[in-house]
Amino acid sequence: MSEFWDSWGGWIVVLLRCVFSVAFVMQIVPVLIWGERKGAAYVQDRPGPNRAPVDIPNPLDIPRLLGDVLAGRPLKYKPVVSLRAAGLVHTLNDVVKLAFKEDITPNHVEKFYWTIAPVIAMTIALCTFSVVPFGDTLLGYKLQVSDMDGGLLFVLAMTSLGVYGIMLAGWASNNKFSLLGGLRSSAQMVSYELAMGLSAVVVFLQAGSVSLSDIAAMQAQPLDILGVVQIPALNWTVFSPFGFLAFVLFFVSAFAETNRTPFDLPEGEAELVGGYHTEYSSFRFALFFMAEYANMVVASSVTATLFFGGYDVPFLSGETIRANADLILGVLGVAGIPAFLTFAVIAWKRQGRPFYAAIPKDDPRQNEPKFFTAVWLGAAGAHAALAAVGFMGGLTALSTWAEMPALGGDLLALVLHVTCLIVKVLMFCWVFIWVRWTLPRFRYDQLMNLGWRYMLPTALVNVFLAAGWIIVRHELFA
Amino acid sequence: MALPKPDKKLTFSESSYLIEVVKGMALTMGHVIKNILDQDRFRCVEYPDVRKEMAPRYRGAHRLMVRPDGKVKCVACMCCPTVCPAKCINIVAAEDPNDPAEKFPLSFDIDMLRCIFCGFCVEACPKDAIRMDTRIYEINAYNRQDMIHSKTYMVNLMDGQKPEARHAYRDSSASAPAGYSSDEPPVA
Numbered sequence: 001m002s003e004f005w006d007s008w009g010g011w012i013v014v015l016l017r018c019v020f021s022v023a024f025v026m027q028i029v030p031v032l033i034w035g036e037r038k039g040a041a042y043v044q045d046r047p048g049p050n051r052a053p054v055d056i057p058n059p060l061d062i063p064r065l066l067g068d069v070l071a072g073r074p075l076k077y078k079p080v081v082s083l084r085a086a087g088l089v090h091t092l093n094d095v096v097k098l099a100f101k102e103d104i105t106p107n108h109v110e111k112f113y114w115t116i117a118p119v120i121a122m123t124i125a126l127c128t129f130s131v132v133p134f135g136d137t138l139l140g141y142k143l144q145v146s147d148m149d150g151g152l153l154f155v156l157a158m159t160s161l162g163v164y165g166i167m168l169a170g171w172a173s174n175n176k177f178s179l180l181g182g183l184r185s186s187a188q189m190v191s192y193e194l195a196m197g198l199s200a201v202v203v204f205l206q207a208g209s210v211s212l213s214d215i216a217a218m219q220a221q222p223l224d225i226l227g228v229v230q231i232p233a234l235n236w237t238v239f240s241p242f243g244f245l246a247f248v249l250f251f252v253s254a255f256a257e258t259n260r261t262p263f264d265l266p267e268g269e270a271e272l273v274g275g276y277h278t279e280y281s282s283f284r285f286a287l288f289f290m291a292e293y294a295n296m297v298v299a300s301s302v303t304a305t306l307f308f309g310g311y312d313v314p315f316l317s318g319e320t321i322r323a324n325a326d327l328i329l330g331v332l333g334v335a336g337i338p339a340f341l342t343f344a345v346i347a348w349k350r351q352g353r354p355f356y357a358a359i360p361k362d363d364p365r366q367n368e369p370k371f372f373t374a375v376w377l378g379a380a381g382a383h384a385a386l387a388a389v390g391f392m393g394g395l396t397a398l399s400t401w402a403e404m405p406a407l408g409g410d411l412l413a414l415v416l417h418v419t420c421l422i423v424k425v426l427m428f429c430w431v432f433i434w435v436r437w438t439l440p441r442f443r444y445d446q447l448m449n450l451g452w453r454y455m456l457p458t459a460l461v462n463v464f465l466a467a468g469w470i471i472v473r474h475e476l477f478a
Numbered sequence: 479m480a481l482p483k484p485d486k487k488l489t490f491s492e493s494s495y496l497i498e499v500v501k502g503m504a505l506t507m508g509h510v511i512k513n514i515l516d517q518d519r520f521r522c523v524e525y526p527d528v529r530k531e532m533a534p535r536y537r538g539a540h541r542l543m544v545r546p547d548g549k550v551k552c553v554a555c556m557c558c559p560t561v562c563p564a565k566c567i568n569i570v571a572a573e574d575p576n577d578p579a580e581k582f583p584l585s586f587d588i589d590m591l592r593c594i595f596c597g598f599c600v601e602a603c604p605k606d607a608i609r610m611d612t613r614i615y616e617i618n619a620y621n622r623q624d625m626i627h628s629k630t631y632m633v634n635l636m637d638g639q640k641p642e643a644r645h646a647y648r649d650s651s652a653s654a655p656a657g658y659s660s661d662e663p664p665v666a
Contacts, residue, residue, distance in 0.1 A: 042513040358528040
């Protein structure tokens with residue numbers, strides 16, 4: 001095992017982290033599209049998407065089915081469960097629909113640029129994640145596609161490049177609405193980039209580095225309050241004296257950079273038809289659509305990394321996780337059991353909804369609550385197994401077996417860190433969705449006013465204050 | 479660009495956006511949390527599976543009444559086509575060979591694409607021959623010709639065989655109009 005790892009481990013890790021960084025963004029996108037539709041519905045007191053089903057053979061019917069088949073009885077029921085999964089299937093249907101729609105290329109467009117514009121938008125959205133760390137180390141390898149020294153600058157550069165896809169689409173469409181959308185987008189980008197960059201300056205003043213892995217590692221250190229008290233957590237930039245304002249400014253700018261409401265003037269459908277993607281259909285439109293959500297994921301993960309400790313698990317530093325890996329696995333396993341049992345009870349109780357009384361008794365949708373109860377019970381069982389493995393020292397045993405003493409602790413740290421990052425990213429993505437369904441769109445002059453006359457000066461003053469504070473702290477308390 | 483003058487001067491909390499934004503977001507989040515906790519709170523009807531029960535006065539598709547001997551009550555007096563504001567009723571009258579004193583409708587067509595469901599035909603009818611008490615609101619067809627409801631269609635609308643009737647009175651056949659046979663099993 002060890003020899004194999006020595007010769008191939010490096011390649012495997014490099015491959016895995018490249019795959020992970022693309023998969024991370026691409027897998028959250030469908031969840032976000034679902035979250036957007038469902039979130040919008042719940043804000044507006046509607047149930048939202050809940051109809052598209054996927055019919056699969058019902059695993060819960062296997063005993064009954066076997067009995068009937070062996071006894072040669074005719075089947076009086078359909079051994080099928082129709083899964084709607086609270087509307088998650090709608091996203092799948094959307095993708096299929098967009099992929100099979102007619103792909104129309106209008107005659108009046110600049111074909112080459114028009115074709116590459118969505119590709120640029122999507123590629124750049126996927127590239128940016130490569131500098132975001134999603135864990136500290138795995139067997140000595142950094143968990144980051146590329147730990148470049150200018151990591152934050154790379155992020156700023158890539159988010160600015162993201163507008164090229166939109167501008168190119170707007171210009172190449174040869175259509176005044178698209179062009180206006182593209183122009184608005186670029187003007188907006190220029191205005192909000194400054195505030196974004198300046199609020200990020202506060203972060204790298206405090207971390208003393210522009211590399212995102214250094215920034216994340218700095219925030220995983222214990223919090224030291226004026227050299228007096230030490231708290232083993234929450235040394236996140238957002239809790240530092242000028243970090244909160246910097247976070248607010250950065251996040252608001254992130255809304256503008258990702259073209260989300262209230263700054264989604266580039267596609268302002270009321271006045272610009274569809275904005276920059278008016279002329280796009282089929283999968284080209286899907287690329288723009290996915291790029292918007294991928295940008296959201298990237299903006300969220302950058303915000304989480306800069307201000308909320310990135311992969312850092314509060315109160316559990318990397319060293320703590322590695323030192324007590326088996327115990328932590330056991331405790332987490334035990335903690336998961338009641339959570340999933342609660343989900344199972346909720347899923348079971350859904351059978352009593354009026355909907356299930358209104359549809360026929362042999363409708364395959366009747367089996368759905370039972371199916372999900374089984375799924376959650378299975379998850380609870382899996383957690384019980386995890387707890388057993390943890391308390392019996394399974395991770396240590398794994399490390400011994402593989403002859404790599406750090407393996408068990410590193411794996412657990414990796415899982416916890418990635419989970420923590422995903423939770424933070426989803427939280428910020430939810431804020432993006434939440435704001436979209438709360439706030440109306442800005443008027444164009446209001447947008448410019450806010451960017452240039454309020455956010456830029458505030459960010460500038462904040463940088464000076466934060467720099468002053470760092471000097472004071474250094475002179476007085478260090 | 480000339481900007482509209484604001485009616486009143488904004489207070490500091492209003493002009494700094496953030497506080498008002500947080501207030502608005504608290505409001506929407508309240509709705510989200512309430513809706514997650516209680517999924518039956520929605521006023522929405524999950525339509526093809528669950529059907530809304532219409533009010534007893536709801537004017538649905540027209541039906542024609544029959545006498546105990548099976549003849550339509552209509553005497554082709556032409557009151558309804560006269561009063562119809564949409565001009566959607568088309569009656570061809572004929573003389574009843576068995577009872578020369580009486581007319582009867584050879585054909586009685588209502589163009590449902592033109593009908594505005596005002597109910598004037600029901601009010602104008604001296605014989606209580608046409609009613610709009612079916613509460614059927616799913617009036618649809620694959621072509622325009624089928625949207626013209628004929629005499630036979632409207633006479634048999636409530637015999638419990640038409641899927642429209644079964645949808646309309648699936649949950650409350652007690653309040654169904656006469657002629658609807660409630661022993662019909664509900665359909666999906």
